[in-house]
Amino acid sequence: MIREQVSEQEKIWINFEAVRQFFYCKRKIYFRYCAKFKGYKSYKMVKGTEYHNYKFKRKEKINEKKNFWVENEKLKVRGFIDYIIKTKDNETIIGDYKQKYPYKGKIPEQYKMQLVIEAVALQPKVNIKKVEIKLPKGKKIQEEIKEEEIKKVIKAIKEIRKIIKKEEIPEQTKIKSKCKDCECRNMCQPM
Ligand code: SF4
Numbered sequence: 657m658i659r660e661q662v663s664e665q666e667k668i669w670i671n672f673e674a675v676r677q678f679f680y681c682k683r684k685i686y687f688r689y690c691a692k693f694k695g696y697k698s699y700k701m702v703k704g705t706e707y708h709n710y711k712f713k714r715k716e717k718i719n720e721k722k723n724f725w726v727e728n729e730k731l732k733v734r735g736f737i738d739y740i741i742k743t744k745d746n747e748t749i750i751g752d753y754k755q756k757y758p759y760k761g762k763i764p765e766q767y768k769m770q771l772v773i774e775a776v777a778l779q780p781k782v783n784i785k786k787v788e789i790k791l792p793k794g795k796k797i798q799e800e801i802k803e804e805e806i807k808k809v810i811k812a813i814k815e816i817r818k819i820i821k822k823e824e825i826p827e828q829t830k831i832k833s834k835c836k837d838c839e840c841r842n843m844c845q846p847m
Contacts, residue, residue: 668817672735675773678812679766680834682826685816687840690823694839707755711738711790719743728777733813737774740782749798750775751788763789763797772801772809 677684687693716722719742727734738752750771763771771787778784788798819826828835828844835841 667732668820670733670813670816672733672737672770672774672777674816675733675809675812676766676770678816679769681829681838682815682819683828683844684838684840685819686823686825687843689816689820690825691843693843704755707753711753717741726774726777731777731810731813733773733777735774735777737778740778740784747786748782748784749786749788750778750784751790751796754789754791756791759789759791759797761797763787763799768799768805769809769812772805773813775801776806776809 674685674689677688711722720739721741722739724737725734726737737750740748740750742748752767752771754767767789768787771789775784775787785801786798787801788796790796818824835845838844
């Protein structure tokens with residue numbers, strides 16, 4: 657995997673979750689981290705949190721580590737990781753629990769990128785080349801991590817820092833259906 661140096665003046669800690677928000681809609685970074693807007697929790701978000709808590713309560717398997725905090729000092733990224741598992745082939749996979757499907761067999765970009773930055777943050781201790789999301793009823797989707805995705809997520813981290821530092825409000829997402837469940841909606845699109 658590629659590791660890119662982050663210059664001294666860029667050192668603001670970025671949470672893994674911010675990467676997910678950035679790939680959902682860049683504008684959310686402004687509301688969450690500049691305007692410090694917590695927003696309301698949508699029904700989906702509440703259900704998602706409940707589902708994660710339920711999953712974390714379940715006993716870990718021998719080859720699994722769940723719900724742990726990671727900080728990467730060099731990249732200044734940190735956050736909780738849902739789980740990592742080691743397969744019989746000695747491969748380590750990083751994953752996230754998701755309650756909702758179908759995802760049409762593909763991990764949505766915002767979830768994939770969060771998992772990619774988590775995998776990058778775990779280097780060099782753990783070498784992870786694959787991510788997965790676990791869905792209800794034992795379903796899961798796995799994908800390889802591509803080099804271009806690592807570059808993309810490192811670039812995104814820089815862009816997130818820039819938005820926070822300059823307090824610049826990015827454009828709204830062009831995918832208007834995303835706004836329906838966005839906790840920043842009332843601030844972003846006042847009635
Ligand atoms: S309401 Fe829409 S445009 Fe505004 S922050 Fe949320 S997703 Fe982005």
